[in-house]
Amino acid sequence: MYICLCHGVTDRDIREAAENGVTSMRQLGKELGVGRQCGRCACHAREILRETQKTDYLAMANMLAQPA
Numbered sequence: 678m679y680i681c682l683c684h685g686v687t688d689r690d691i692r693e694a695a696e697n698g699v700t701s702m703r704q705l706g707k708e709l710g711v712g713r714q715c716g717r718c719a720c721h722a723r724e725i726l727r728e729t730q731k732t733d734y735l736a737m738a739n740m741l742a743q744p745a
Contacts, residue, residue: 680721683714688725695729702726 678688686709694708702723705711712719 680725681709681711681714681718683718684710686711686718686722691722691725692729695726699726700730 680686680688680691690709691705691711694705699705699708702712702719705722705726706713711722
């Protein structure tokens with residue numbers, strides 16, 4: 678889904694940027710231009726960025742429960 682129409686940025690682009698180390702809206706703006714033009718996308722982009730950064734505690738617990 679397109680999040681930033683001004684720069685043609687999708688939710689996948691934002692998730693990929695987050696996986697590659699982007700941790701803030703400022704960095705996201707520098708990398709992809711999100712929130713730099715009209716600003717309508719900022720709320721949705723921030724939400725996607727936060728979702729991507731949430732720690733998956735269940736997956737982490739399962740990983741730690743595995744024998745070495």
